[in-house]
Each structure stands twice: as C-alpha cells, then as structure tokens.
Amino acid sequence: xxxxxxxxxxxxxxxxxxxxxxxxxxxxxxxxxxxxxxxxxxxxxxxxxxxxxxxxxxxxxxxxxxxxxxxxxxxxxxxxxxxxxxxxxxxxxxxxxxxxxxxxxxxxxxxxxxxxxxxxxxxxxxxxxxxxxxxxxxxxxxxxxxxxxxxxxxxxxxxxxxxxxxxxxxxxxxxxxxxxxxxxxxxxxxxxxxxxxxxxxxxxxxxxxxxxxxxxxxxxxxxxxxxxxxxxxxxxxxxxxxxxxxxxxxxxxxxxxxxxxxxxxxxxxxxxxxxxxxxxxxxxxxxxxxxxxxxxxxx
Amino acid sequence: xxxxxxxxxxxxxxxxxxxxxxxxxxxxxxxxxxxxxxxxxxxxxxxxxxxxxxxxxxxxxxxxxxxxxxxxxxxxxxxxxxxxxxxxxxxxxxxxxxxxxxxxxxxxxxxxxxxxxxxxxxxxxxxxxxxxxxxxxxxxxxxxxxxxxxxxxxxxxxxxxxxxxxxxxxxxxxxxxxxxxxxxxxxxxxxxxxxxxxxxxxxxxxxxxxxxxxxxxxxxxxxxxxxxxxxxxxxxxxxxxxxxxxxxxxxxxxxxxxxxxxxxxxxxxxxxxxxxxxxxxxxxxxxxxxxxxxxxxxx
Numbered sequence: 001x002x003x004x005x006x007x008x009x010x011x012x013x014x015x016x017x018x019x020x021x022x023x024x025x026x027x028x029x030x031x032x033x034x035x036x037x038x039x040x041x042x043x044x045x046x047x048x049x050x051x052x053x054x055x056x057x058x059x060x061x062x063x064x065x066x067x068x069x070x071x072x073x074x075x076x077x078x079x080x081x082x083x084x085x086x087x088x089x090x091x092x093x094x095x096x097x098x099x100x101x102x103x104x105x106x107x108x109x110x111x112x113x114x115x116x117x118x119x120x121x122x123x124x125x126x127x128x129x130x131x132x133x134x135x136x137x138x139x140x141x142x143x144x145x146x147x148x149x150x151x152x153x154x155x156x157x158x159x160x161x162x163x164x165x166x167x168x169x170x171x172x173x174x175x176x177x178x179x180x181x182x183x184x185x186x187x188x189x190x191x192x193x194x195x196x197x198x199x200x201x202x203x204x205x206x207x208x209x210x211x212x213x214x215x216x217x218x219x220x221x222x223x224x225x226x227x228x229x230x231x232x233x234x235x236x237x238x239x240x241x242x243x244x245x246x247x248x249x250x251x252x253x254x255x256x257x258x259x260x261x262x263x264x265x266x267x268x269x270x271x272x273x274x275x276x277x278x279x280x281x282x283x284x285x286x287x288x289x290x291x292x293x294x295x296x297x298x299x
Numbered sequence: 300x301x302x303x304x305x306x307x308x309x310x311x312x313x314x315x316x317x318x319x320x321x322x323x324x325x326x327x328x329x330x331x332x333x334x335x336x337x338x339x340x341x342x343x344x345x346x347x348x349x350x351x352x353x354x355x356x357x358x359x360x361x362x363x364x365x366x367x368x369x370x371x372x373x374x375x376x377x378x379x380x381x382x383x384x385x386x387x388x389x390x391x392x393x394x395x396x397x398x399x400x401x402x403x404x405x406x407x408x409x410x411x412x413x414x415x416x417x418x419x420x421x422x423x424x425x426x427x428x429x430x431x432x433x434x435x436x437x438x439x440x441x442x443x444x445x446x447x448x449x450x451x452x453x454x455x456x457x458x459x460x461x462x463x464x465x466x467x468x469x470x471x472x473x474x475x476x477x478x479x480x481x482x483x484x485x486x487x488x489x490x491x492x493x494x495x496x497x498x499x500x501x502x503x504x505x506x507x508x509x510x511x512x513x514x515x516x517x518x519x520x521x522x523x524x525x526x527x528x529x530x531x532x533x534x535x536x537x538x539x540x541x542x543x544x545x546x547x548x549x550x551x552x553x554x555x556x557x558x559x560x561x562x563x564x565x566x567x568x569x570x571x572x573x574x575x576x577x578x579x580x581x582x583x584x585x586x587x588x589x590x591x592x593x594x595x596x597x598x
Contacts, residue, residue: 087480181386183503184523204482205504206516217505217595219516222483256598296516297596299555 001245002041004112005033006131007121009046012274013081014228024274025056028121031234034275035265036242037063038283043112045069045131047104049077059279068109075100088226108134117245121234122146125156132163140251142166144237150176158193166197168237174200183208201233209259213252218259219296221267221289228273232266235278239265264289300544301340303411304332305430306420308345311573312380313527323573324355327420330533333574334564335541336362337582342411344368344430346403348376358578367408374399387525407433416544420533421445424455431462439550441465443536449475457492465496467536473499482507500532508558512551517558518595520566520588527572531565534577538564563588
C-alpha cells in the first residue's frame with residue numbers, strides 16, 4: 001500500500017569541522033519519502049522554489065516518488081544551514097530562510113486523498129493539520145515534530161496529537177513536552193495527549209516504542225563513522241512507515257519490525273552528507289542491516 | 300556451579316538532594332555477591348575492619364554467601380562517601396578512607412581455589428591479579444573496573460586483560476581506555492588487548508556485548524524512579540555471572556540471557572539506597588523483570 005508524506009522540502013548547507021556541503025537536497029519530506037520508497041509507493045506533498053535544482057527532482061523520480069503534490073512556485077526554496085561540532089552530536093543553526101514555505105498551503109491532488117498510510121513528517125503542526133483535513137479515513141497516521149514547534153506552536157501540536165495514531169519525538173523533545181526526565185512517566189503523559197503509539201528516538205541509543213502491547217526497546221544500527229546525522233530521524237520514520245505500508249495488515253503485529261527497518265535506513269543516512277548515501281543504497285543492503293539488527297537483539 | 304567474587308567491601312555514605320544515608324553496606328563485592336546469590340552459591344573474598352556492623356555480616360549470610368575468604372581485621376572498614384545531583388546521573392566523591400584496604404592482600408581459602416566462575420569485581424587490578432594467581436584453571440573469568448584504575452594502574456590493568464575471558468567497563472571508561480568515541484572501533488581495540496568478550500555498560504541506555512557471535516545490544520530495565528544508582532554496575536556483573544554459573548554449559552550460548560538477568564538485578568539495585576532494595580528482592584520478582592525485558596526486545 002502507498003504512503004503519503006508531507007513535510008519540508010529544502011536545500012541544506014551543512015558544515016562540519018572537515019568539510020562544507022552547500023545546497024544539498026534536504027528537508028524532512030525528502031528524507032522520509034526517499035526512505036519510505038525502498039518499501040512502498042510514495043507520494044510527497046511540499047513546495048519548492050523555481051531555484052530548485054532539476055537534478056533533485058530527478059532524484060525523487062529515480063525513487064518513483066509521486067510528485068503531483070509537490071508545488072513548484074516562483075521564489076526561493078526553503079534553505080537551512082547548520083554547523084556540526086567535531087563529535088557530530090552538537091549542531092547549531094546558522095541560517096533559516098523560509099522562502100516559498102512562508103506562504104505554503106498544502107493542496108492534496110485527488111488521488112492522494114485516499115492514501116492509507118500518512119506520514120506527517122516534521123513541519124509546522126498547522127500544515128500537518130491541513131493535510132489531515134484533506135485525507136479520507138487513512139488506515140494509519142504518524143506524526144513527527146521538532147523542538148521548534150513545541151516552543152512556538154504547542155497548541156496546534158496538542159490538537160494534532162488527538163488526531164494521529166502514532167507520535168514520534170526525540171528524548172529531549174519528550175522532556176520539553178512533558179517536563180519529565182523519566183522516560184516511563186514521560187511516555188504515560190504523552191499517551192494521555194492522544195496517540196496510541198509513542199516512539200521516543202534516542203539517536204545512537206536507539207528508540208523506544210510504547211503501545212498497547214507494552215514497550216519495545218530497539219537498538220540503533222551501530223556504524224563506524226557518522227558523517228552527517230541530518231535527516232536520520234526523518235529517514236527513520238520514513239523507513240518505518242514505508243515498511244509498515246508494504247506489509248499491510250495488523251499494525252500492532254508489524255510495528256516492531258518496522259522500527260528495525262527504520263533504524264536500518266537511518267544508519268545509511270548518517271553515513272553520507274544529506275541524502276547522498278541513502279539515495280545510493282539498495283533494498284538488499286537495507287535488508288542485510290535489518291538482518292544484522294535482528295541478530296543483535298536475539299536472545 | 301559456584302561463583303567466587305573478589306572486590307571491595309565497604310561502608311558507603313550516600314547523599315542526595317533529598318536525603319542522607321550514612322554507612323550503608325556497599326562496595327563492589329557486596330553488590331556483586333548479593334546479586335549473584337540469587338542464582339548460584341557465592342563465596343566472597345575481601346576485608347573489613349572490626350567496626351564492620353554485625354548486621355551486615357548477617358545480611359551476607361542471609362544470602363548464603365560463603366564468608367571464609369572475608370578477612371575481619373583490626374582497623375576501619377573502607378569508607379566511601381559521595382553526593383548525587385538531582386538528576387542522579389552526576390555524582391562526586393566527598394571522601395575515600397581506605398582503612399583496612401590499604402594493606403589488604405587477598406588469601407583464598409583452599410576450597411575457593413577451584414571456583415569455576417570467577418568475578419573480579421571493581422578493585423585495584425593488582426588485587427584482581429592476586430586472586431587469579433591463586434585459582435586453578437577456572438572455567439570463566441570476568442573482570443570489571445573503574446576510571447580510577449585506568450588513570451593510576453593502567454599497566455596492571457592491561458596485564459589483567461590478557462588473563463580474563465570477559466571484560467566489563469562503562470562507555471566513558473571505554474573512551475578513556477581506547478581514546479575512541481565510536482563504540483565499534485573502541486570494542487575492536489579492547490578485544491585486541493585480550494578479552495574474548497567485552498561488555499560496555501551504558502547506564503539507562505543498556506549495554507553492548509561483543510564476542511565471537513557478534514554484537515548483542517541489551518536494554519536496561521526501565522524503572523519509574525532512580526533512588527540510588529550506586530552499585531548498579533556491580534549488581535549487573537554479579538547477576539550476570541551468577542546466572543551464567545547457574546546454567547553452566549556453553550558460555551557463548553547463555554551470555555545474552557545472562558546479561559538480561561544482570562540488567563534485571565541492577566534495576567532493583569537502583570530502586571533503593573545501597574543494597575536496601577536488592578536484599579529484599581525475591582528470585583520470582585527478578586524472573587518477572589527478566590520476562591518483561593525479554594518481551595521488550597522480542598520482534
């Protein structure tokens with residue numbers, strides 16, 4: 001079954017102590033859509049300016065991503081630039097130029113309105129709502145977010161949480177949202193806000209799923225060298241939902257394995273700048289890491 | 300089969316922002332021996348002063364710990380005092396009074412020399428060597444350590460690593476020892492120093508086992524409230540080796556499940572000051588957490 005992804009479509013300029021990488025393909029929707037495309041047909045909703053490189057459109061198409069919902073309008077593509085410290089954990093934003101995103105309203109093409117799996121990748125909660133308003137009874141809706149929206153659009157986000165099946169956030173965001181350091185108490189509070197499933201991402205320490213059948217503690221795939229973690233969280237949710245859509249059936253039954261698939265794709269994302277590594281990976285390479293991860297949790 | 304534990308036997312005074320707990324039973328050997336005692340017969344090698352409270356000897360005996368190797372000599376018992384910050388992660392040592400440990404030389408009673416499982420809990424590497432010198436071809440030897448010995452007794456420790464089957468350390472110690480932030484590279488370097496099995500403890504993020512059959516990424520048992528993490532690492536290795544000794548047979552085959560048992564005991568340790576919670580736990584309660592942990596990693 002197919003996945004509808006909404007999120008940001010951006011150009012990322014990523015600086016590290018050893019290199020500068022200007023205007024890479026980035027944004028939560030780009031990462032999530034490419035990740036999901038390894039498993040399921042994907043359609044993407046977003047906006048780019050007329051400065052958006054054609055080669056990036058080709059890259060989406062190479063991954064068979066349906067671009068009917070991608071608006072290309074006059075103006076500048078959303079541009080983010082950031083700098084990582086040597087340990088690749090701490091990053092600071094240098095500039096954020098919203099460009100065409102400033103006035104973006106997602107319009108769903110008719111054929112996307114029946115998407116069974118909807119991924120509300122990281123973007124303003126008001127836009128996530130806007131997409132949800134246009135879809136017809138999807139089978140499963142998952143939302144991601146970031147600290148920015150917790151700080152400036154909390155009310156919108158809280159309303160969104162009542163409309164989604166699964167909510168994904170990282171550990172520091174969970175702390176920010178619930179004011180709880182303890183992960184169990186934090187999970188409990190987030191469930192009370194609405195979502196049946198909550199997934200807390202912990203970077204290199206993996207992730208925790210909480211749902212009706214209890215906790216699942218998933219490892220991150222350990223990699224030798226982190227080149228650029230930008231988009232790893234988006235790749236994780238994209239791979240996760242793409243896998244879930246590909247197997248269909250009972251979500252509860254497949255969600256754990258879906259998380260392992262998300263972790264595998266996210267590990268590739270970290271091995272190159274932007275999407276450079278992810279877009280060169282094969283399904284067989286992903287499957288190999290999934291198999292390794294399964295071996296790493298087997299008793 | 301039985302486990303021989305050597306390590307420190309101490310009185311711990313533990314201060315937190317909410318309470319003071321003077322002269323609790325502590326020390327790596329105390330925590331490890333009690334943890335192991337849930338699964339196997341345990342004998343302990345250590346030293347205490349004549350100020351050592353009788354009730355603590357009774358506590359060891361309640362856990363059927365063989366104390367023939369525990370020297371009780373004139374002088375003061377090793378005393379450590381420390382203070383935790385509110386988040387219970389950062390602690391600072393207030394005082395360390397070595398007392399009778401200053402001149403301690405472990406002497407193994409004859410009947411301990413054939414112990415099949417030997418746990419060299421955290422103590423000066425020279426004392427760990429001293430115990431190893433006295434045992435006859437044990438089946439499995441595991442050593443724990445702490446940053447102090449990496450800083451002041453590295454040479455002794457490096458020699459020890461060539462004599463043990465398994466080496467346990469935490470992530471910051473692995474970084475200190477190998478000067479590597481990446482856990483895979485770090486593990487590789489530690490294996491080269493000798494041990495067939497390396498276990499890196501990551502606190503609330505669980506642990507990683509590296510051995511001939513690859514990696515095992517184990518979760519920590521998530522608890523609602525951390526009262527006092529002192530001794531959790533010692534409880535982890537004690538529970539681990541106690542379980543391993545109880546099942547006997549092939550180490551490779553049982554080590555993963557042993558780690559889960561270690562995690563379960565360590566979680567109880569964190570729920571009370573010193574050994575107050577661990578010494579009140581039943582094997583059935585431990586088994587229940589083991590079962591829960593197994594459920595948390597099941598795909």
